[in-house]
Amino acid sequence: MSKLRFQISMSLDGYVAGPNQSEENPLGEGGEQLHEWVIALEAWRKPHGLEGGEANASTEVVERSLENIGATVMGRNMFGGEGPWDEHPWDGWWGDDPPFHTPVFIVTHHAREPVVKQGGTTFNFVTDGIESALEQAREAAAGKDVALAGGASVAQQYLKAGLIDELQLNVVPVLLGAGARLFDDLEGVNAELECTNVLDAPGVTHLSYRVLK
Amino acid sequence: MSKLRFQISMSLDGYVAGPNQSEENPLGEGGEQLHEWVIALEAWRKPHGLEGGEANASTEVVERSLENIGATVMGRNMFGGEGPWDEHPWDGWWGDDPPFHTPVFIVTHHAREPVVKQGGTTFNFVTDGIESALEQAREAAAGKDVALAGGASVAQQYLKAGLIDELQLNVVPVLLGAGARLFDDLEGVNAELECTNVLDAPGVTHLSYRVLK
Numbered sequence: 001m002s003k004l005r006f007q008i009s010m011s012l013d014g015y016v017a018g019p020n021q022s023e024e025n026p027l028g029e030g031g032e033q034l035h036e037w038v039i040a041l042e043a044w045r046k047p048h049g050l051e052g053g054e055a056n057a058s059t060e061v062v063e064r065s066l067e068n069i070g071a072t073v074m075g076r077n078m079f080g081g082e083g084p085w086d087e088h089p090w091d092g093w094w095g096d097d098p099p100f101h102t103p104v105f106i107v108t109h110h111a112r113e114p115v116v117k118q119g120g121t122t123f124n125f126v127t128d129g130i131e132s133a134l135e136q137a138r139e140a141a142a143g144k145d146v147a148l149a150g151g152a153s154v155a156q157q158y159l160k161a162g163l164i165d166e167l168q169l170n171v172v173p174v175l176l177g178a179g180a181r182l183f184d185d186l187e188g189v190n191a192e193l194e195c196t197n198v199l200d201a202p203g204v205t206h207l208s209y210r211v212l213k
Numbered sequence: 214m215s216k217l218r219f220q221i222s223m224s225l226d227g228y229v230a231g232p233n234q235s236e237e238n239p240l241g242e243g244g245e246q247l248h249e250w251v252i253a254l255e256a257w258r259k260p261h262g263l264e265g266g267e268a269n270a271s272t273e274v275v276e277r278s279l280e281n282i283g284a285t286v287m288g289r290n291m292f293g294g295e296g297p298w299d300e301h302p303w304d305g306w307w308g309d310d311p312p313f314h315t316p317v318f319i320v321t322h323h324a325r326e327p328v329v330k331q332g333g334t335t336f337n338f339v340t341d342g343i344e345s346a347l348e349q350a351r352e353a354a355a356g357k358d359v360a361l362a363g364g365a366s367v368a369q370q371y372l373k374a375g376l377i378d379e380l381q382l383n384v385v386p387v388l389l390g391a392g393a394r395l396f397d398d399l400e401g402v403n404a405e406l407e408c409t410n411v412l413d414a415p416g417v418t419h420l421s422y423r424v425l426k
Binding site for chain 1: 215226387396401406410420
């Protein structure tokens, strides 16, 4: 069966965004440090429509994370906005040619018609929960894997439900001290994992895990 | 100058002990999983007065962590007990021949005469704060390094004060979901580190960092 794969950049002290997140500063204070390693890479810039960039030990990791992905699931906060959609709803953070290039299934409480974007990205809004979103994503992926794009809250729900198959943490050597934690609200989860790969790269350490069922 | 070195075993979700710690279960529920990798090693068993054990990729890491240590600092909880000492105070968790084999400086609010144990361990009780404890430990170490033995609370104080030079996390691939977090109460810390070594070993991944001042 196709796997649910989740990869995220995290500070050494476990934050995926800094404190005081806002619409102007969605990564929170200091949160941009978590993504410097990836923004420098050609392998990331190209699918995001950006020029230039370098290749280093992280290149292979980024390329692998994009391989064999047939659909994407994400939380509403990651798409953008909050609450019920209004008459001319916002189309989210991602612009006209979003970097997903797959059908995307957004877990939300608020129904909305699908939004078709350039480059193969279609945003679908799923109101009956994380399992339904994953099921629809798996069907759309047609045998390929499903990427969980975040954010922290929906990732916690999938982790707690035991639905994530592969977890890759890109650990950035900073302490943010506050912000949004990846591993929060997980009381009772008690999961065991197997470390499948460890790679030190400039400005980041990649830890790959398989979740043991 | 001699360095302050801190190494600790932590679950992937950032806990150094499981939930519901008690005198009978000081590691909390599930917390024993964090130490299975080290208890299996001859390099750990021998200085703790235990027979047997194996050698694997972690052996070098454990041996290195014991090398060139001239003194130890720790928090009161790690020594044992709480509140003022009574007439016949408890001598803590560590038995007649504690595994430190150095002078140990315990950060506490409650003064007490030093306690001399076998094998080179003397417990000294420091009531004027973490900086004083470190200063006394450095003097006792006579040029060697100082080990910070924990627990989480005193480690946070040293981290926040920018006094830790080397941090080694032994990351165990389990999610405990609750318990005592290593990285908590650190608002405003904003520290930058440099990853100096990464090593995957059976049941644990060792991440070594130098704290950049």
